[in-house]
Amino acid sequence: MNISTDYRYSGLRRSLHWLSALVIIWALISGTCLAFFPLTADVQQWLGRFNVALTLLFIPFFLLRLVLAVLQPKPATTALTVRQQRLAATGHGLIYVAVLAVLFSGVFMLERPAPVFGLTELMPPLRAGAATAFFAALHHYSCVLLALLVLGHIAAVIVHQRRGVRLMQKML
Numbered sequence: 001m002n003i004s005t006d007y008r009y010s011g012l013r014r015s016l017h018w019l020s021a022l023v024i025i026w027a028l029i030s031g032t033c034l035a036f037f038p039l040t041a042d043v044q045q046w047l048g049r050f051n052v053a054l055t056l057l058f059i060p061f062f063l064l065r066l067v068l069a070v071l072q073p074k075p076a077t078t079a080l081t082v083r084q085q086r087l088a089a090t091g092h093g094l095i096y097v098a099v100l101a102v103l104f105s106g107v108f109m110l111e112r113p114a115p116v117f118g119l120t121e122l123m124p125p126l127r128a129g130a131a132t133a134f135f136a137a138l139h140h141y142s143c144v145l146l147a148l149l150v151l152g153h154i155a156a157v158i159v160h161q162r163r164g165v166r167l168m169q170k171m172l
């Protein structure tokens with residue numbers, strides 16, 4: 001079946017979706033390993049620095065994605081009821097809010113300068129103390145919320161796809 005281009009998300013939105021999916025799934029899984037599994041000091045330091053640099057570079061791409069989501073209409077899924085489409089749009093909105101919370105709290109929890117692959121260095125916006133500890137806790141809980149939302153998102157795509165609603169074709 002051929003999908004007309006106005007049924008799919010634009011090429012730019014599709015690319016940004018898959019870039020976000022890669023970065024976010026990687027950062028969620030590797031960040032959890034960093035926080036909860038015993039890793040050698042070298043691996044811990046490398047992974048911590050790599051993830052901070054990667055997610056900092058990701059911020060402008062995510063902001064562009066957010067602007068496009070606000071400016072461009074969502075392609076309709078006519079196989080779903082209007083109520084189901086509204087529910088999906090609300091779920092997607094929550095994912096955007098959770099990613100914003102994760103990125104914002106990540107920057108404000110920094111307690112030492114963060115090198116970005118030798119290109120530049122981000123200085124911590126706040127002095128280490130109660131405020132950075134608050135943002136570290138916010139980072140932790142917003143990551144848990146984002147992980148749950150992403151799991152729900154992937155499950156919803158699989159369930160609809162199995163019922164014959166061709167959601168994936170909108171994003172491929």
Ligand code: HEM
Binds near residue numbers: 020092153157167
């Ligand atoms: C393997 C993992 C993933 C698959 C298979 C997948 C699949 C899809 C599909 C098929 C859509 C179109 C749904 C529709 O328009 O009704 C979509 C939209 C969306 N996905 Fe994913 N996704 C994945 C991972 C992620 C991740 C990690 C995020 C986190 C940022 C994410 C965020 C979104 C958002 C926000 C939308 C709505 C786009 C918009 O309308 O602005 N997805 N995804």
Ligand code: HEM
Binds near residue numbers: 032105106109110140
């Ligand atoms: C895509 C967005 C991001 C995701 C999914 C993510 C995910 C995570 C996760 C799962 C953890 C472990 C948290 C815990 O439960 O204790 C973590 C830790 C951390 N994140 Fe993020 N993060 C993101 C963005 C950022 C950004 C933009 C920064 C700062 C520039 C940042 C800085 C940190 C720091 C400093 C830690 C503590 C790492 C350590 O213990 O060495 N994160 N992140």
